[in-house]
Amino acid sequence: xxxLPSPEEIKTLIEAGVPGATVTVIANGSxxxxxxxxxxxxxxxxxxxxxxxxxxxxxxxCSLVTGVDWPDTETTAKVKVKKLVAGPDGVEQEQxxxxxxKTKVPGYLEAVYHLFSMGKKHGPVVLRLRTANRTDGxxxxxxxxxxxxxxxxxxxxxxxxxxxxxxxxxxxxxxMWDGFVDYPMRKDxxxxxxxxxxxxxxx
Amino acid sequence: MDLEPIAxxxxxxxxxxxxxxxxxxxxxxxxxRLDGERVVRLKxxxxxxxxxHEKIAEKGAYLAAIPYTDRLDYxxxxxxxxxxxxxxxxxAGIQVPERAEYIRVIVAELTRxxxxxxxxGFLLQDMGASGTPLMYAFREREKVLDLFESLSGARMMxxxxxxxxxxxxxxxxxxxxxxxxxxxxPRFLDEFENLxxxxxxxxxRTQGTGVLPRELAINAGVTGPMLRAxxxxxxxxxxxxxxxxxxxxxxxxxxxxxDVYDRYxxxxxxxxxxxxxxxxxxxxxxxxxxxxxxxxxxxxxxKVGEAYGRIESPKGELGFFLISDGSGNPYRYRVRPPCMINxxxxxxxxxxENIADTVIILGSVxxxxxxxxx
Numbered sequence: 001x002x003x004l005p006s007p008e009e010i011k012t013l014i015e016a017g018v019p020g021a022t023v024t025v026i027a028n029g030s031x032x033x034x035x036x037x038x039x040x041x042x043x044x045x046x047x048x049x050x051x052x053x054x055x056x057x058x059x060x061x062c063s064l065v066t067g068v069d070w071p072d073t074e075t076t077a078k079v080k081v082k083k084l085v086a087g088p089d090g091v092e093q094e095q096x097x098x099x100x101x102k103t104k105v106p107g108y109l110e111a112v113y114h115l116f117s118m119g120k121k122h123g124p125v126v127l128r129l130r131t132a133n134r135t136d137g138x139x140x141x142x143x144x145x146x147x148x149x150x151x152x153x154x155x156x157x158x159x160x161x162x163x164x165x166x167x168x169x170x171x172x173x174x175x176m177w178d179g180f181v182d183y184p185m186r187k188d189x190x191x192x193x194x195x196x197x198x199x200x201x202x203x
Numbered sequence: 204m205d206l207e208p209i210a211x212x213x214x215x216x217x218x219x220x221x222x223x224x225x226x227x228x229x230x231x232x233x234x235x236r237l238d239g240e241r242v243v244r245l246k247x248x249x250x251x252x253x254x255x256h257e258k259i260a261e262k263g264a265y266l267a268a269i270p271y272t273d274r275l276d277y278x279x280x281x282x283x284x285x286x287x288x289x290x291x292x293x294x295a296g297i298q299v300p301e302r303a304e305y306i307r308v309i310v311a312e313l314t315r316x317x318x319x320x321x322x323x324g325f326l327l328q329d330m331g332a333s334g335t336p337l338m339y340a341f342r343e344r345e346k347v348l349d350l351f352e353s354l355s356g357a358r359m360m361x362x363x364x365x366x367x368x369x370x371x372x373x374x375x376x377x378x379x380x381x382x383x384x385x386x387x388x389p390r391f392l393d394e395f396e397n398l399x400x401x402x403x404x405x406x407x408r409t410q411g412t413g414v415l416p417r418e419l420a421i422n423a424g425v426t427g428p429m430l431r432a433x434x435x436x437x438x439x440x441x442x443x444x445x446x447x448x449x450x451x452x453x454x455x456x457x458x459x460x461x462d463v464y465d466r467y468x469x470x471x472x473x474x475x476x477x478x479x480x481x482x483x484x485x486x487x488x489x490x491x492x493x494x495x496x497x498x499x500x501x502x503x504x505x506k507v508g509e510a511y512g513r514i515e516s517p518k519g520e521l522g523f524f525l526i527s528d529g530s531g532n533p534y535r536y537r538v539r540p541p542c543m544i545n546x547x548x549x550x551x552x553x554x555x556e557n558i559a560d561t562v563i564i565l566g567s568v569x570x571x572x573x574x575x576x577x
Contacts (some may be wrong), residue, residue, distance in 0.1 A: 030508025030527065031296030060421050064511065066537040068523050114511050114524065115538075118437045118475040124511055138309050149424025150545050160255075175576060184255055 004122040007035040008056070017050045018043055026128065028078035036112070036126035041141055044129055045167070048146040050117065051125065059115040059125055067157030068110040069186045071134065075103050109136050109163050113143060113150070132176035133161060134186075141201035215243065218558070222251055224394050226327065226463070227285055229572030233549075240557045247552045249543075252576035260536040263495050265291055265468060268536065275358040275538065276574040279318050281310040282516040283353070284364035289445060290523035295505040297498055299450045301442035304447045305406065305488040309381060310351070310363065311478040311514075312484070316388070317344040318517035319428075319470040319477075320395070322569045326467060327399065329533030329566040330408050336398060346384055368494030368501070378485060397434040409464035413552040413564035416461060423548045426541050428469040428520025429568060433461035439515035451480045451489070466567040478479045504531050518569055523572075538577060542570040 005013065011023045014037075021043035026036045039047055051059045081099050084092045111132045131138045142149030142165035144150045154165045155174040162183040165171055173180060182189060221232035230251035236244035256275065258266040273280035285307055294300065299307075324340030348358040354373055355361040363370055387468045399405050415425065420433040430437055438455045440448040456472035458465030507525040513522035521543030526535035545568050553561045 028508045028510075029506055030294050030506065031506075032293040032508050032510035032512075034509065034511060048261055062424055063426075063513070063520060063535070064524060064539045066535070068526065068535050075313075092210070112524070114522075118435060121442045145426065148419070148422045148547060149544055151423075152543060175253040178248070185258055 004125070007037060007125075010125060011119070012038060013054065013057070014047055014050060017054065018046045019159075022049050023047070034124060034126055036128050038128045038130065041129065041139075044127075044141045045143065045146065046056075048113075049137075052146055056120075057125070058117045058119050059123065061116045061123075062113055062120045062149050063116050063124070064112075064114040065143075065150050065153035065157060066112040066114075067161035067163055067185065068112060069134070069161055070107045070110060072107040072185050073105045075105060076100050077103070105109075108132065109134055109138055109140075109161055111140055111154070111157055111163055138162055138172065139164045139166055141166055143167045144168050159167070159183075162186070215457065220561070222248075228566070228570055231570070231575070232567070235553075235558065235561065236470055237361055237558055240496030240559075240563060242553045242556055242558060244554045245561065247336055247546050247549050248544060249546075249572065249575050252572050254577070256363050256577040257445060257536050257538065261533055264531050265505075265533060266500050267535070268403060269364070270360065270362045272363055274516060274573055275510050275577065276521075276571040277359060277518065279314045280357075280359060280361045281314040282514060282521060283362060284361065284513045285446075286512065286521040287523050287533050288364045288366045288515060289514055291503070291505070292509055293512045294508065294510035294525050294527055295366070297367045298495060299368055299446075300363065300492045300495060301447075302491040303493040305321070305484050306373055306493060307364065307446055308448070308451075308484045309481060309488070310354070310361075312480045313347050313350065313381070316474050316477045317347040318569075319444065319474045320344055322566075323395070323467065323470050325403075326563065326566040329562050330405065332399070332405075335472075336395070337380045339391075339395055343388070350377070350381060350384065353380075365494060365498075365500055367500075369571050370493070370494075372493045378488065381481070382485050384479060385485060388481075389475070389476050392471070392478070396471055397441055406464070407561070408563060409467060409567075410462060411460070412560050413556060413567065414461045414462045414531070415548060415552055419548060420461065420550060423551075424544050425519070425548060426545070427515070427517070427569075428473060429466055429519065429545055431455065432458035432465040432469045434458055439513060439520055443513065445512075445514060451483045453479045463563055463567045471567075504529060509535075513539065516541060518571070518574070519545055538574075540574045540577060541576075542568075542572075543575045546570060546575065 007025045011025055014021055014023050024038040026038055028035050051057055054197040078098050079101050082094055083097045085152050087093045111129045113127040117124045128196045129140045140163055153169055157163045158171055159173040159176050216237045222230040225479045232248040234246045240325055251298045272283040275283045320340040320343050324337035327336040351361055355363040389429045415433050420430050434457055453476045456469055507529045509526040511524045513520050521541055522539035524537040525533045530532040552564050
């Protein structure tokens with residue numbers, strides 16, 4: 001078993017090997033300490049090929065592709081604002097007032113790739129790709145042309161999460177049937193009311 | 204009598220094999236396009252058993268997912284349990300007592316044995332060896348299931364392992380029963396092998412059929428006996444040394460040609476290696492607790508983070524990827540299903556083969572639809 005370079009070292013290797021690629025190390029607080037690398041869409045394919053073919057890393061085995069849903073969140077923060085407030089004598093004065101402000105943080109869908117090396121017998125190296133949002137910007141570059149093992153798993157992420165993998169050779173639903181419309185693994189999925197199990201009538 | 208030809212010369216015929224077909228080992232369909240008897244296209248269609256296993260697990264506590272994992276690959280509930288609890292142990296940093304590690308190895312290798320015996324029986328059944336080999340295999344498998352029943356209370360849905368150990372300790376009598384069984388297994392394997400080794404029909408049907416080249420196997424993420432039949436030395440018991448596998452002496456059988464025959468032999472040889480591991484584990488098993496009493500089984504709340512844990516299940520690399528948001532149930536629970544990923548290259552193996560051979564090629568992949576569809 002060859003020791004695997006740290007995520008920071010891999011980031012340096014990628015940035016030297018694939019010019020222009022942006023890599024962010026995402027720390028993992030669990031005892032497993034499996035940190036991950038967030039890639040940009042434009043260079044993801046080139047980075048994947050680089051990692052697969054690099055003589056020292058040789059990550060020839062993409063074990064797992066996972067879709068993850070991170071819904072929109074709201075953060076509430078108390079902010080001090082200067083405002084004109086009518087004083088007891090009726091004259092408006094500038095005062096500091098506390099206000100709660102809600103900011104909407106847009107969510108995204110994520111594809112997580114766990115890579116190992118069969119030749120060097122090391123791993124995992126974890127890659128992440130994130131979509132722009134959860135509604136109209138759900139495209140990600142497909143890594144199936146680099147690792148065939150992603151073929152069915154990316155189809156599954158498309159089927160259950162609605163991530164559209166550009167460049168996938170055969171992107172169809174895989175577990176749900178073709179006429180199905182929603183994405184059942186999303187956190188806000190609501191099962192249909194007219195479910196045959198509830199009503200006994202086929203929709 | 205004049206029969207209208209279904210397909211004229213040069214025309215292709217589309218056949219839907221399954222979903223209810225004895226050769227598909229469950230509800231599984233292959234859309235096959237044929238030129239005469241030769242396969243020119245094959246698309247696997249599955250999902251008939253889909254019940255969104257991953258969503259069910261995300262809705263419940265960490266403990267609640269264990270009985271559901273039994274139902275993934277329903278022939279190998281013990282190894283499914285192990286894959287999941289290993290991932291939780293990595294996520295939460297839980298240690299496992301020595302005795303529990305030994306019991307895990309014993310039940311996992313028994314599982315591997317009964318899975319491979321069953322697979323070989325089914326594969327020979329697919330080739331037309333009706334009944335006999337399968338019944339030989341099932342006779343032996345029944346003995347293993349009896350042991351599982353007396354240990355866990357269930358033959359197939361064992362629900363036996365827990366993060367931090369196993370649910371109940373095994374008795375000295377149970378260990379003696381296992382020793383007795385392991386003592387007679389080599390004889391069964393000899394008998395089983397002699398039944399079909401050098402059988403001309405078996406050779407003719409399997410050698411050179413459904414070849415999976417080494418590079419494609421690696422690139423397509425094929426794991427388990429299928430990968431090793433293509434000559435890649437990759438066994439997670441050796442690579443990760445999870446549990447206590449570094450303490451045992453055992454070999455990793457490798458194939459040369461990656462055809463159906465090699466995949467068949469891989470199972471036979473792996474059963475012998477399992478017997479070796481079982482003998483050593485049964486010799487060395489220490490006394491002691493089987494679960495750390497400080498582990499919170501109910502109400503486990505791992506820190507925010509994620510972990511991927513994997514084991515060498517009889518079918519291949521079985522992994523679980525868990526993301527914790529600090530609450531009592533996993534934010535994301537993902538199974539790496541070896542059966543489904545090994546199906547990725549089914550078409551590649553079948554192209555150019557006869558339609559009758561797709562049955563044995565599929566049989567040599569070793570799929571269980573409970574895991575493919577989840």
